[in-house]
Amino acid sequence: MQHLQSIEEIFQRKLFKIPDYQRGYAWEKDQWQDLIEDIELMEEGQEHYTGTLVIHAAKGEVEVTDDDGDNYIEYEVVDGQQRLTTITILMRVLAREFLRVGGKANQLAQGIKKKFISTTFDGASKSRLTLNRDTHEFFLRNIIAEKSGVSGAEIMSAQRLLDAQRFFTEYFIQQANIQGDQYAEWLRKVYTKVSSRMKLTVYLVPRASEVGVIFEVMNNRGKQLTEMEKVKNYLLYLSSKLTCGGGDDLACDINATWTYIFESLMAAKAFSSDHENQLLRNNWLMSVDYQPKNWSGSNSVKKHFSLRDYQGRHQQLRDDVREYVGVLKDSCTAYCDIIAPRRAGAFSRLLDDQATARKLIEMTDKFLRIGAVASFVPLLMVVRLRYPDQSSLYLEYLELCEKFAFRVFRFAEKRSNTGQTTLFRFGYELFTGSVNAQACYDNLRGLLLYYAPTTHFVATVGKIGEDWYNWYGLKYLLYEYELHLAKHKPVKMDWITLQKKDKQDTIEHILPQTPTRDYWTSRWTTEQIKAALNDIGNLALTFDNSVYGNKGFDEKRGDVLVPNCYANSMIFMEKEVARCSEWTYETYLKRRERMVRWMTERWHVSDAKQLDIHIEEDADIDAIAEESPEMSSEGVGASL
Secondary structure, eight states: OOSEEEHHHHHTTEEEEOOTTSOOOOOOHHHHHHHHHHHHTOOTTOOEEEEEEEEEEEEEEOEEEOTTSOEEEEEEEEEOHHHHHHHHHHHHHHHHHHHHHOTTHHHHHHHHIIIIIEEEETTEEEESEEOOTTTHHHIIIIISSSSOOSOOOOSHHHHHHHHHHHHHHHHHHHHHHHHGGGHHHHHHHHHHIIIIIEEEEEEEOSSGGGHHHHHHHSOOOSSOOOHHHHHHHHHHHHHHHOSSSOHHHHHHHHHHHHHHHHHHHHHTTOOSHHHHHHHHHHHHHHHTOOOGGGOOTHHHHHHHTOTTTTTTOHHHHHHHHHHHHHHHHHHHHHHHHHHOTTSTTTTTTTOSSHHHHHHHHHHHHHHHHHOOOGGGHHHHHHHHHHSTTOHHHHHHHHHHHHHHIIIIIIISOOOTTTTHHHHHHHHHHHHHTSSOHHHHHHHHHHHHHHHSOHHHHHHHHHOTTOOOTTOTTHHHHHHHHHHHHHTTSOOSSOHHHHHHSOHHHHEEESSOSSOOSHHHHTTOOHHHHHHHTTSGGGEEEOSOGGGTTTOOHHHHHOOTTSSSSSTTOSOHHHHHHHTOSOOOHHHHHHHHHHHHHHHHHHTOOOOOOOOOOOOOOOOOHHHHHHTOOOOOTTSTTOOO
16 A cells, blocks of 8 residues: 555545544644645645554455445544544535535535545445544534534534534635635635645554554654553554464454443543543552552553563463453443433442432532542542442442541641542552451541541531631532432522632621621620621521622511512522521521531541551642542533
């Protein structure tokens, strides 16, 4: 096969398929603009090298014949899918522009469609390029079809396909205005540049297991490979170097696992490479090396599975790689259940009944809302992998992790990486079997009490006059109290809405911040106001704090028939306050006492026996922050 080929030569007698183990379409405006600039800057008679294409025959060299008698061989696209997909979209838009010009250009439009877009087999249209199964149906109906479908993009890669089509369409509309009567001739020149003078270096790989070899010896152009892709390609490279047999089978396992990973992350709406990196990192910390300072992405995997270190032990290398790939696949399931507990199929191995399902989802929601959860993810993943059918055990760990995050990171206001390396070690010890589930749980509880002793927690909660209003964890605390008052009834306030809104709009001071009206001055002393104003017993959630202002409690309380008052509120917390006939210092103290009793029970942790826990030195906080994508139970990536 000739290595340097034009786009026209590349498409000749070929059908292309993007394997499911490949990531979805990822190019964005910068890459589309670069392609347009490459075309515009191409001088007359000049050729332009635009990248590489790595392919291998999907079904050997078997030919299929279309309805016009043309023969094709189907190839899987190993590398170059972004450029190939983009050029296909560009060609589709070009064909539509020739149709819009009309006349003799109609025939050229049909020729472009046949050469680059689709052909027919047994009367049915087949696209020359088949995307992976996440986006191919959208690609057929909304990108290359004669008329676009009405369904919108549900995943990011589909939206990028649509954005690419719009980008090129808008570009040609602008050029039509600029070129005027010369537009048809200008279009022909653009088509010639793209089809005949843009060149790619084409590598034909005979076996799937040899795909990784290509990536070890070639430079990647366009959008940089992610760490996840680099790991996959290196493992494929290893499978091609095995001298003990089983390399092709291992390559199939690797490709199948990466298909599962990308599809699972997509279903969890974890579109960014940050989540891919976190999955790789968490899997590594729990199963290979718990020290975060030793993790360096794909380089760690390459070093761990060094061909030099396994010289003469290729069977062991094959078995170790297969085990790593299997653990990574299971880790992906556990990771996605953590970051997207409400997606279809979450916790499938743990859902014994509806009550269990509800508890798992609700507690995972709480865990994500509180934030600062990255330290616990490897440990929770291990519990899932080691005890895949024990829902009660996983729930116990999840509840304790949530209490740890609240008491240590939120209430005691420790740094978000406090105890992190020790937590990673707990997960590694449980994974390797050096401790059992009970011992690990006891260690986790002991570490919590080390950083946030119960005596300090209870004393601080009970202390009157603290500034709770300016505490970072206030919204989480009040939202939990609202859920407590609801007693499993639907809560009307959405967590994401609460998080996005300013605190001054969603947190109500029952005794107002400016208590100048007679109702307040006649019932409260200056000392009482100072003590109670920003204290937890005087604060409540609300939809719109502006409607209350500094009104007296009689007006704030209102009546069920009066709008914008506690009695008529959909928030359980405001309804609770509305049951009070007055709001005095004594009333505030009674509500505070109820809330303190609830808080100490809600985040209670039973004393642990005296444990001799070695506390690891934690990594730098900035390095940890860079590695931790934001997660939220209402949608991955939402800010906490």
